[in-house]
Amino acid sequence: MSKVIFVLSIVMFFFKTSATANYEKKFYDFTIESITGETINLNDYKDKVILVVNTASFCGFTKQYDELQELWDLYKNKGLVVLGVPSNSFNQEKKNNADVKEFCEVNFNINFPLTTITEVKGENAHELFKWAKDNHGKSAIPKWNFHKILINKEGKVEDTFASFTKPMSKKLIKSIENIL
Template structure:
C-alpha cells in the first residue's frame, strides 16, 4: 500500500486519485484557519512557489477536530487561504484526521510515521503541550495527529519519509524537500 492507493475530494468536491501525483514530492498538511499555527500557510505557499516547478505538491486538508479551529465551509476556507495567505496549492475537503472517523489517508500516514514529540524550542510548543495535557490528554497517546499543521513529506515513489509536528515550520523543512527533489 502507498499513498497512491487513496482517493480524496478537493474542497470543491472533485474526487482526485493521489496516483495523479505519482513522481512528485508531496507535502500533506492538516490545516486550520483559526489556529496559532495558521501563519504557516504563508511559509507553505512560499515553499510551493519556490519548488513547484521542480515537482513539489502541497496538499492542504482542513480539519475542525482541534478546538474547532476550522469551522468554515469549503468556500470560506479556500477564500480565507487565498485572501490572507495567497494560497495557490490545492485545498481538499474538510474532514477528521484522527480517531474512528479519520480519513483513511491520515490513518495510513500516521501508521507510517509516528509521533516523536514537539520541538520544544518553538515559542508555542510549551503552550501546546500544556493545553493538550490539561484539555485533551488522550490526544497525546499513540501516534495519532496531535494538532493542526502536522505535515507529512512523501518522496517521488509515494513513500512517507518524514513527519513534522506543528512546531516545525515549513521553512525548516526546505532542505529535506530539496534533497527529495
C-alpha cells in the first residue's frame, strides 16, 4: 500500500496544475511603469478584470491593436482593463517608449493603458510575468507577441490565450464576460 501512495505522490507531483498555485501575491500587489514613465499601481485595478497583452510594433499580429481598442471600448465601463505591455522580448519592438506611444496613437488610436517597453519572458522578465508563470504554469509564458493573460477580479490568472486568439474572438469574449 505504501508503494502505491508513493507512486501516486510522484505522479501527482509531475502533473500538478495551476490549481495548486499558492498565490502568495496577487496581480494587485505589483507595479509597472507606464509608457510615459509614471508608476502604474496595479492595486488601482482591484475588483476589475484585466487582460494583459504583450505587444510589439513590428509583429504580424500588430493589427490586433485595433481589436484590443475595440474590446477596451466595449467593456471598460463594465470593469475590464486592457493593459498593453510593449516588449522587445521577440525583437519586434521599436527602440524607445516615445516611438511606441506615437505608433500606437497614430496608427491605432490606442487609449488603453500601455506600459514601458518590458521584458516578458526569461530571467529578465518583469516580476508580473514571473508571478503569472509561477502561479499558472507554462501557458502564462508568452510564446510570441500578443499573448494574452486574463486576470480575474480576485487578482489571479483566470486563463491564457495564444497570439493567434484575436481579442474579439468568441472564445476570449466569453471568458471575459463570464468573470466580469
